[in-house]
Amino acid sequence: MPEKGKIDTKQAIMLSICLILPTAMLSVPAVIIRHARQDAWISLILSIFIGLLVARLIVSLSFRFPDKTLFQYSEEILGRVPGKIVGLLYLWWVLHSNAIAIDEFASLPCVALMPDTPFVAFFIIAIVVAGYAVRNGLEVLSRYIELITPIGLGLMVSLFCLLTTKVKFERLLPVFDKGLVSIVKGAAMPSGWMGEIVLFSMFIPYLNKPREACRVAVLSILIIGIFMVSVTVGILLVFGPDVSSSWIFPVFMAIRAISIANFLERVESVVIGIWVFMGFAKIGVLYYAAVLGSAQWLGLKDYRPLVAPVGIVLLGLAFLCPNIIDLLDFLARAFPPYALIVFELGIPLILLGASLIRGRRGESS
Amino acid sequence: MIKKTAVVLMLAVLSSLLGGCWSRKEISELAIVLGVGVDLLPNDQIRLSVQIAQPGAFYGGGGARGGGMQTASWAVSAEGKTIDEAARYLAMRVPREIYWGHSMILVIGEKMAREGIGLIGDFFNREKEPRETMWLLVAEGEARDVLECGSILEKTSAQAAAFLTRMKTGFAVELREFAEMLASKGVQPVATRVIVKEQGAVPCAAQEGVATAYRQVEVSGLAIFKEDRLVGWLDDYETRGFLWLKGETFKGIITVPSPGDAYKAVSLRLRQAQTKVVPEYDGERIRFSVKIRTEADMVEQQSFEDLAKPEKIKALESLMAEEIRAMATTALEKVQRGYGVDIFGFGDAFHRKYKEDWRRLKDRWDEEFIRAEVSVTVEAHIREIGMLTRPAFSPEE
Numbered sequence: 001m002p003e004k005g006k007i008d009t010k011q012a013i014m015l016s017i018c019l020i021l022p023t024a025m026l027s028v029p030a031v032i033i034r035h036a037r038q039d040a041w042i043s044l045i046l047s048i049f050i051g052l053l054v055a056r057l058i059v060s061l062s063f064r065f066p067d068k069t070l071f072q073y074s075e076e077i078l079g080r081v082p083g084k085i086v087g088l089l090y091l092w093w094v095l096h097s098n099a100i101a102i103d104e105f106a107s108l109p110c111v112a113l114m115p116d117t118p119f120v121a122f123f124i125i126a127i128v129v130a131g132y133a134v135r136n137g138l139e140v141l142s143r144y145i146e147l148i149t150p151i152g153l154g155l156m157v158s159l160f161c162l163l164t165t166k167v168k169f170e171r172l173l174p175v176f177d178k179g180l181v182s183i184v185k186g187a188a189m190p191s192g193w194m195g196e197i198v199l200f201s202m203f204i205p206y207l208n209k210p211r212e213a214c215r216v217a218v219l220s221i222l223i224i225g226i227f228m229v230s231v232t233v234g235i236l237l238v239f240g241p242d243v244s245s246s247w248i249f250p251v252f253m254a255i256r257a258i259s260i261a262n263f264l265e266r267v268e269s270v271v272i273g274i275w276v277f278m279g280f281a282k283i284g285v286l287y288y289a290a291v292l293g294s295a296q297w298l299g300l301k302d303y304r305p306l307v308a309p310v311g312i313v314l315l316g317l318a319f320l321c322p323n324i325i326d327l328l329d330f331l332a333r334a335f336p337p338y339a340l341i342v343f344e345l346g347i348p349l350i351l352l353g354a355s356l357i358r359g360r361r362g363e364s365s
Numbered sequence: 366m367i368k369k370t371a372v373v374l375m376l377a378v379l380s381s382l383l384g385g386c387w388s389r390k391e392i393s394e395l396a397i398v399l400g401v402g403v404d405l406l407p408n409d410q411i412r413l414s415v416q417i418a419q420p421g422a423f424y425g426g427g428g429a430r431g432g433g434m435q436t437a438s439w440a441v442s443a444e445g446k447t448i449d450e451a452a453r454y455l456a457m458r459v460p461r462e463i464y465w466g467h468s469m470i471l472v473i474g475e476k477m478a479r480e481g482i483g484l485i486g487d488f489f490n491r492e493k494e495p496r497e498t499m500w501l502l503v504a505e506g507e508a509r510d511v512l513e514c515g516s517i518l519e520k521t522s523a524q525a526a527a528f529l530t531r532m533k534t535g536f537a538v539e540l541r542e543f544a545e546m547l548a549s550k551g552v553q554p555v556a557t558r559v560i561v562k563e564q565g566a567v568p569c570a571a572q573e574g575v576a577t578a579y580r581q582v583e584v585s586g587l588a589i590f591k592e593d594r595l596v597g598w599l600d601d602y603e604t605r606g607f608l609w610l611k612g613e614t615f616k617g618i619i620t621v622p623s624p625g626d627a628y629k630a631v632s633l634r635l636r637q638a639q640t641k642v643v644p645e646y647d648g649e650r651i652r653f654s655v656k657i658r659t660e661a662d663m664v665e666q667q668s669f670e671d672l673a674k675p676e677k678i679k680a681l682e683s684l685m686a687e688e689i690r691a692m693a694t695t696a697l698e699k700v701q702r703g704y705g706v707d708i709f710g711f712g713d714a715f716h717r718k719y720k721e722d723w724r725r726l727k728d729r730w731d732e733e734f735i736r737a738e739v740s741v742t743v744e745a746h747i748r749e750i751g752m753l754t755r756p757a758f759s760p761e762e
Contacts, residue, residue: 112493173717242548243541246490257498257541262531265498 003292003303005139006208009216014149015142016200016220019285021227022278023104024193025156029232030250031332036186037241038172040232043186048225050187050340051194055217057348058197062204062213064355070201071296074347077355086347087297093343094199094293095310098286099317100331102126105279107324108249109272123318130284131311134291135304138206141288145281152274153227159270160234162258167237188336190228195344197221202289248324287314392420396461399438400523401495402508403485404474406444411477411485413451414442416512416523417459418467423520437520440512448488465494469527471501471540472559474508478588478595483547486593489540497541500530502559503588503595510561514580517567522582529584530557533615535604536587547593550727551712555607558586558598591706591731599696606696609657609689610709610741612640619661621688624680629668633661633685636748642714646722651737653711657689662749666756673754678747686743693741707734 007015032040058070065073070090075083106122133141176183197217204213235250238257247253252271259265291310295303321327402414422437441458445451456463471489473482489495504511516525530537538546538556546554560583567579587599587607599607608615614637623629638659645652663681666672672681700708712730716723726733 115493170713170717174720177716177720239541240545240549243545246548253497256496259498 003138003206005137005142006206007138007142007203008208009212011142011146012200012203012207012212012216013220013223014145015203015285016197016216017149017153017224018145018278018281019199020193020196020220020282021224022152022275022282023101024190024224024228025231025278026108026249026251026275027104027328027331028190028193028228029235030245030247031189031328032186032232033236033241033250034186034245034332035178036183037178037245038174038236039176039178039183040186040236040241041229042175043183044190044225044229044232046183046187047190047194048221050191051197051221051225052218054195054344054348055197055200055221056214057345057352058201059204059214059217061348061352061355062201062210066210067205069205069292069296070198071293073355074351077351077358084297086351087293089347090343091290091293091297093339094286094290095313095317096320097196097339098283098290098314099320100327100335101279101282101286102314102318103321103327105275105283106318107327108252108275111324112249112252112268113272119318120315123315126280126283127287127311127314127318130280130287131307133280133284134288135307138203138288141284144284148277148281152278155270155274156227156231159255159258159267160230162260162264162267163234163238163254165260166257168240169237171237171240172233188340189332192336192338192340192344194221194224195340198344198348199286199289202292248328287311290314390462390464394461395464396459397464397466398468399521400470400472400512400526401465401468401489402442402472402474402504402512403448403477404508405477405480410444410446411448411451412442412444412509413448413455414440414509414512415455415459415463415468416440416521417463418521438523440509442509448485449492465492466496468495468499468523470523470530471495471499472508472511472526473501473503473556475503475505475595477508478503478556478590481593482543482590482595483593486540486544486547490544495540497544498539500527501538501540501543501556502526502530502584503556505558505560505598510580511559511582514561514582516581517565517579526559526582526584529582534617535585535601535615536608536611536613547590549713550730551707551714551716551723552710553592553706553708553731554590555599555708556588556590557584558588559584560586587708589700589704589706589708591704596706597704599699602692603696603699606692606694607700607708609638609640609693610642610655610697612638612642614638618664619685619688621681621684623666623668623670624672624677624684625670626668629666631663631667631672631681631684632665633681633747634664636660636662642709642711644711644715644718646715646719648722651715651733653714653737653739655693655739655741657693657741657743658746659685659689659743660746660748661685662751663747664751669756669759671755671759673750678750682745682747685747686745689743689745690741693743697739697741701735701737701739705735706731711737711739 032043036043065076071087074086078086102123105126106119109122110119133144200217204210207213231251235244235254238254244250252268255271256268258267291303291306294306294310321330397418398415399418400416404412406412417439419437419439443451443454443458445454490497511522511526514522516522519525519528535557536555543554543556546552561580562583563580585601587604588595589597589599605617617635619633620630623631641656643654707730711734
């Protein structure tokens, strides 16, 4: 086992939240609103169900192979060579998702605050800091996340509470304006995000109470879902569907609109703070999954030597999207089928099916 | 030893980064814009005017009035094909980096507004510095005049205009709200009107050799748009009618004739108001019934009759309701018959109730709006009557 640390249930919940939420918070609402307009919250509720489905899938796989991560049991189920191929695919996907997360992480400060600073500066900072956390092991990473998640989410909720003076409830009406098709279209992208819970399978073996894995996955999806619904509804209540879908970062813009008694305003720097702290958490978790996964894929005893090389690969991959238009286009159109169908539902389903057909053999080993 | 060398090396490497401070902005190197004005010139060029704060004049609070107020700001303008191009030319005249983040108002000149705000609105939303919460005003005349005039009470005319708008005596529109109204097919946008004229007097100014009256801003009335083009104005009275129909609470006085004596007046100060717009559609005719519910305090009466009796208050309430109805109907008549644009958001109300029919009607909503029947019912209540029961100075009965 390359990792000897253990995390408790609370840490695991926050870890799963940080696996998904940080980057989903910022630009996803705009894409949903573009499709489903004021019914975006219904799309999000649909995506919660998809998330729960993926979570259920991954937990039942892990229950069949306790003490094994996704990379290990895929070899066990499918045999050595196909298992390695699946592992390689997942390795690519984790690295790519992380590169996207790094790109998103850099784009908010680059676009909104520091236009003269090149992207690569943010890339390097993100990778170096996250890499340091990853090198120190799962427990250190979890403790950082345990510290930062409640603060980040709490601050975000209180910021949205400050928006009450700008709220108009009519902006949510009429319900079902664009019909079911648009709502389903709007659900595609957040479902792809929710499905990233698939990577929780990398951490299930390290829970100190593995029996609670199901509870952890379900709870974290529900927390993420409720949070996303409230953020999206908050944006809609402030801007209405037409304006909010035209922003790149609607959450940031909504917080910019806060103005209470003419002195409590310009608080958007808090959002940047939350973004940076939570962003590190997400990059760290994905980075860790990539490093641990590649160590297991290569059959190494220790994952630490891989931290630096993986970091370099991530830095290179972060340049895949030449500008923010490509990034947003990829996230809105290519990401849902690519991530959701292949990695979040397709392969786990095949793995589960194969292990069921192979029967008890998998469990005994 | 190796560790020590590593630390020293690290420090050396890190200190090399100190030389290049990215995006460094010192406050003393910024030209802080307080208000922006945009005019269209006869040669189709856009003139961008900005009012830049002179930070020195803002130190020391209220005591530093007098000569200092003259130099609290500097108004300067430049021309270009687009806003950003004009801003580049502006940069040749302003010796500091222009910072848009504190701009409180965006003033559009009348000619620019008639040509279309869509031409220039993008800059103020796309650029990261200008905030979408700044007030949008339309100047009767040129926007530059608004930024070039002064203010006696406030340091600059931009602040004066922004604070006047914020008081909500009329209808205040933030840039984001204008964008929302523009994007929706169920409502046509409006913006606050700003006028520059000489008002008030500076006492004893003549002895000191300065002007007795200043050209200052007045924020009143509304600019009406059809899509992004200005089509006309509403005056004060009509704006208040508009506010009643729109359901925006505002600070204001309603003056009605005294119940017993039609030549004397009673003034009522508004506490709160609610407006409900209920659309009805039978497949052919669209009807809107507007239900207004409001509360007010009696603050002034001219006659000597004793109004502190339930039946008198009832009479006053119905007079008030009548007056509000008259206001709303005046505004409605002018907008519906005169301009033919739905600035009240009746289309949005219709959309909320009849979403299927809306899909069919939304592209010709303004025509439907002109034909729509609107009925206004008002329910008025009086809460407080101030510190008196019998009127002041009233003779013995």
